[in-house]
Amino acid sequence: MQTTPPQTPPQNRKDTELTPPQNRKNTELRVDTMQRRFMLALVQLPPSADKAAALDRACQRVREAAQHGARLVVLPECFNSPYGTQFFETYAETVTPPQRTFIALSRVARESKVYLIGGSFPERKSGKFYNTCLSFSPTGELLAIHRKLHLFDINVPGEISFCESKVLSPGDKLTEFNTEFGRIGVGICYDVRFPEMAQIAARHGCCAMIYPGAFNLTTGPLHWDLLARARALDNQMYVAMCSPARDMTASYHAYGHSIVVDPNGVVIAQAGQDEEIVYAHLDIDKIREIRTAIPVTTQRRFDVYPDVARLNSI
Numbered sequence: 001m002q003t004t005p006p007q008t009p010p011q012n013r014k015d016t017e018l019t020p021p022q023n024r025k026n027t028e029l030r031v032d033t034m035q036r037r038f039m040l041a042l043v044q045l046p047p048s049a050d051k052a053a054a055l056d057r058a059c060q061r062v063r064e065a066a067q068h069g070a071r072l073v074v075l076p077e078c079f080n081s082p083y084g085t086q087f088f089e090t091y092a093e094t095v096t097p098p099q100r101t102f103i104a105l106s107r108v109a110r111e112s113k114v115y116l117i118g119g120s121f122p123e124r125k126s127g128k129f130y131n132t133c134l135s136f137s138p139t140g141e142l143l144a145i146h147r148k149l150h151l152f153d154i155n156v157p158g159e160i161s162f163c164e165s166k167v168l169s170p171g172d173k174l175t176e177f178n179t180e181f182g183r184i185g186v187g188i189c190y191d192v193r194f195p196e197m198a199q200i201a202a203r204h205g206c207c208a209m210i211y212p213g214a215f216n217l218t219t220g221p222l223h224w225d226l227l228a229r230a231r232a233l234d235n236q237m238y239v240a241m242c243s244p245a246r247d248m249t250a251s252y253h254a255y256g257h258s259i260v261v262d263p264n265g266v267v268i269a270q271a272g273q274d275e276e277i278v279y280a281h282l283d284i285d286k287i288r289e290i291r292t293a294i295p296v297t298t299q300r301r302f303d304v305y306p307d308v309a310r311l312n313s314i
């Protein structure tokens, strides 16, 4: 985690540098310049063991989303590798130097002129492995690297047992970046279960929290929608979660149902279980309206309980 306050003004900063809360007016939406309405697309792709084919298909669908007017496009968790600890080392790539996945995502973001939150892929770095999401600008510039902070280690007896930490290491920082629509926070899948991340992003002025994710047939029906709605309502911000499509022949059965929730906690777009692109208009003014009507953002009692954003100050 970064410990010294960055000097660069937020609008000129690119990636994961976060202004410490004490230097910023909390709860202010970061909409300085800006375009107040834009289209988000979640690309729900089928899982594939063929990395090159999956990457091609992802790029093709990003172009399609851009042609439909999307300005921010999101891919699913592990979109070009099977999701399983036995696969991560085989499919892993480096970010430095950039390898195939980085190069293809950067190129398609540039060619399609979209912001791209490139799902995730297994990353190899200094002898360790991470579940990593790269975000690119419409010029193909790398804006942010998010390494899944909370690893998916669960055991629901008789249902599902998964232990990402057998192979993966956790990331160690929060991820936000600026766009002309507003500031965007990024997490990966299991990260959505940890409300502090979204809360901090909201208090840093983010308009949306975006999670590439791959829930399963046990936790998906139970928690997927509920978590997306909870993070959105608690923080009066947009929340989107982008899943792989379901494939019952794959080793991991993803839930699907990619979802976009508005700052009232209302689901405004949702996929089924198959391959699909879901579109939603995000309206920055709506956040302000909702926060004005039900002003919990400014009614917090930090005199009684601590400001979590300060506790997690980076």
Ligand SMILES: NC(=O)CC(=O)C(=O)O
Pocket (backbone or CB within 6 Å): 151, 152, 188, 189, 190, 191, 193, 213, 214, 215, 216, 219, 220
């Ligand atoms: N796959 C994940 O990281 C998380 C998940 O499936 C769950 O939280 O449930």
